[in-house]
Amino acid sequence: MSISQFDPVVLVVEDQGLLRMTAVSIMEDSGFEAVEAKNADEALTMLRHYPDILVVFTDIDLNAEKDGFWLAEQIKIGWPKIDVIVTSAYPRPKNYNLDNVIAYYEKPYSEKDLINQIQKAVFGSRRGRSIAEFVSY
Template sequence: MGSSSSTRPVVLVVEDELLLRINAAEIVADAGFEVIEAASADEAIDILEARRDITVVFTDIQMPGSMDGLKLARAVSGRWPPIKIVATSGLVDVGEKDLPEGGRFLAKPYSPEAIAGLLRELTAAAKR
């Protein structure tokens, strides 16, 4: 799998609620990114171990399973430091200290413009 500078950045959307995951994936794709979906943190880790082209992990915080989104964010930051983290929740308010360095929080409900702008900002920073 060769990658060229013309390929779209890859965003891994991690959301346990199917309709919310589909919606988020559509927003991310419409913003010009390639999307991969995972229904849990465990599935996300499996995908990250298999692929080397993921630029951003966009994760819900409240998820069932062995890890919630904050634990996933810390795991990703520890194992794959170049990957940017965007965490989202409608129930908890997350501060910068709750996320790994450079991680961002987006409250639900979020707008397509907010997601697109944040992803573009993070992927532009990654290219520098």
């Protein structure tokens, strides 16, 4: 089984360079194409230039005025079909819930859980796709 003509694109948003590089490597080692941004403004620029982005994996604390939750809200408005997965060193705030935030992982997160969640987002029913559309035998 091989995926043909389809490289799911994940946007990784992380202000810490080493963590960003690690997340990009995890995505690429799992068969995804990864693009990266170091803050919310750069992420929005990437979203405008890469229409094939299907999932955004973002840290909440981006050491800037605009955090990962702000970014998720902008994605919900401008790109409602893109799913967002957030990560943080802190527990998820109880009063925060956006329907495009499909998962929240505390650092350190499990690579396996993260990749499984991204696969669900890429091939899940919200997008109306099935893996059969992208796999050749």
